[in-house]
């Protein structure tokens with residue numbers, strides 16, 4: 064085992080006057096000697112210097128989280144299990160077991176994806192967390208039944224990967240001809256096992272049963288036997304196995320799992336690879352193998368894979384003391400919060416490759432911000448806090464948690480977003496399930512664990528990181544304490560904490576003063592408040608104001624974002640934290656082109672969005688919100704399960720019939736971003752125009768804008784809506800990512816179509832198309848060829864033309880044809896070999 068080490072987290076002592084009741088102390092790093100998941104009877108091993116207080120010890124009865132956690136238990140988990148049954152995910156295990164029993168006539172067709180089994184693992188993990196808080200014998204028994212099916216699908220040597228077991232000769236085409244050889248590409252064998260391990264640990268800790276844990280151990284032992292120093296090499300094409308192995312190590316104490324986790328990280332990089340094995344053809348940056356992990360600085364590639372890997376790096380750094388890995392994680396985080404973080408805390412700007420964009424490339428309508436990436440962000444930020452003891456990681460975690468993560472699930476817990484854009488023209492809606500169904504499962508497993516993010520301990524001191532009404536039972540070396548929080552956070556910044564040690568004794572409580580309450584929306588220059596903060600936060604202990612943790616950390620008792628109160632606490636002592644919550648205006652760094660001349664609104668930790676039902680004419684992209692207009696907040700208990708809304712006056716822009724702009728003074732309202740899209744499809748915007756030029760008024764209705772548009776469907780149905788093609792907005796160029804439609808990831812198709820059905824038969828004679836093409840960034844190109852048809856009776860007939868069917872980039876491709884009076888037009892196109900296709904805009908006259 065690695066050497067026992069001491070991690071010194073020295074809290075800077077600043078000039079705090081020695082008050083009778085409050086002093087600032089430097090917390091000398093104690094030996095790292097606890098486990099993330101407490102295991103009775105096991106010897107202490109090195110781990111994170113800060114220990115989270117488990118979600119099972121924190122009971123919330125607040126307005127924001129408690130209802131969401133309950134809906135997750137009563138709606139999301141049952142519906143996700145149901146989907147796993149309906150879509151054949153459970154059946155995959157049954158079929159694999161049947162093959163192993165030697166049954167004949169088993170359905171050997173491959174699954175939709177070789178990672179379909181992870182969805183079941185994730186929901187079992189979520190159900191286990193839920194069971195550990197709320198006993199439910201029926202759910203417990205159902206999970207037992209699923210685990211029996213999983214165990215029966217495991218091959219005798221521990222291998223578990225249903226598509227290969229079901230049909231070793233012809234598994235899913237991503238699986239590769241043999242075990243592991245396509246792992247660096249997209250076989251997902253290790254990814255599947257990672258989710259199995261996470262589920263197994265959760266189930267074991269929740270129920271004490273070893274059924275799923277034994278399956279996981281058997282599979283992990285196969286990995287240890289196969290891979291590692293002096294054995295075969297490998298690294299996961301889709302990360303998660305690294306952090307999952309660390310969890311399995313904590314529960315079992317088997318150090319070979321930790322060694323393997325570190326090996327999987329150390330081996331990652333640009334080859335060479337053994338013969339017959341290959342990396343992902345999308346390139347090494349796609350799954351963060353462009354450099355050795357300890358050499359990386361920039362977050363790149365597939366965002367979910369990235370944050371899962373960074374989480375694993377933090378775990379391995381914490382447990383092994385690997386300082387190079389620790390430093391790499393901090394560098395990558397700095398890069399991310401400086402240039403690749405959305406205001407909602409989402410990450411992953413680009414749908415192409417589900418990936419990070421370039422620095423400051425943060426488009427709003429096409430923002431990918433996968434729900435899973437937000438979940439991974441919170442895993443990672445929490446781990447960095449546990450490693451570094453700095454509240455800046457909690458600031459980012461809180462931003463993601465309250466905004467870009469909970470936006471992933473509807474208020475009724477039944478539908479989910481895959482991407483979480485910051486602007487919509489009505490093309491986005493949550494769905495019950497997806498072909499690639501990672502996001503619903505991730506929500507089900509994340510929500511029950513939210514109370515575990517509130518508190519942490521280090522030695523005999525406590526960190527209060529998040530605020531929510533409820534009770535925490537916290538074990539400290541000097542004796543257990545209880546902290547009761549009474550607050551309406553996030554709607555109100557008044558937080559009353561009652562501290563209850565068994566008897567009076569001295570210890571320190573570190574109270575986080577959120578960045579947003581200190582003029583710092585993010586710990587970088589990416590976003591800044593533009594208005595006056597007003598009064599700063601205050602803390603009182605038993606009614607006495609203590610030196611204020613005001614806005615300048617250097618001049619206050621604030622260190623690393625915490626206000627430390629080190630005193631003798633008596634049962635019933637009260638801390639009153641007041642975090643004023645005025646409505647704040649935020650602007651982005653000038654380098655973020657998508658947000659230029661735009662403003663966003665935040666109140667407390669909540670980022671706001673204007674949505675169509677609350678603003679005149681069902682439009683918000685046309686709104687101009689001048690900086691001088693006063694905004695107020697008001698609680699609406701009738702709306703969206705009870706939310707604080709922002710109200711004021713704005714200006715609405717519109718086009719008249721002559722194409723001139725009209726300006727109308729009108730009321731304005733914004734709702735918490737996370738609650739948008741619960742009232743049907745329509746416009747939404749987080750970044751609102753500050754000046755007329757930035758607003759996007761809807762064009763005056765034409766034959767096209769009033770038409771109905773449909774396109775050949777995508778196999779995965781990931782919420783792309785062809786309406787963007789006729790939104791009347793002029794594209795800046797072919798790669799403009801504001802509002803387009805494409806068929807990605809369909810490539811090389813010879814037959815895709817778009818149809819325009821007019822409100823009434825119309826005479827048309829010209830068509831102008833602006834193709835979408837993201838050369839240099841993605842896999843979409845102008846089409847190889849296309850043609851235009853019109854509807855005549857039940858037939859589609861080609862238009863009569865002498866024009867050429869243009870495929871120019873960055874230009875309008877005009878086509879004139881013999882006038883026809885028709886109810887509908889249709890484009891048919893053929894993609895270039897190995898590329899997809901798409902349209903920015905289509906005009907018809």
Ligand SMILES: [Zn+2]
Pocket residue numbers: 433434435436481500501502503505
């Ligand atoms: Zn996902």
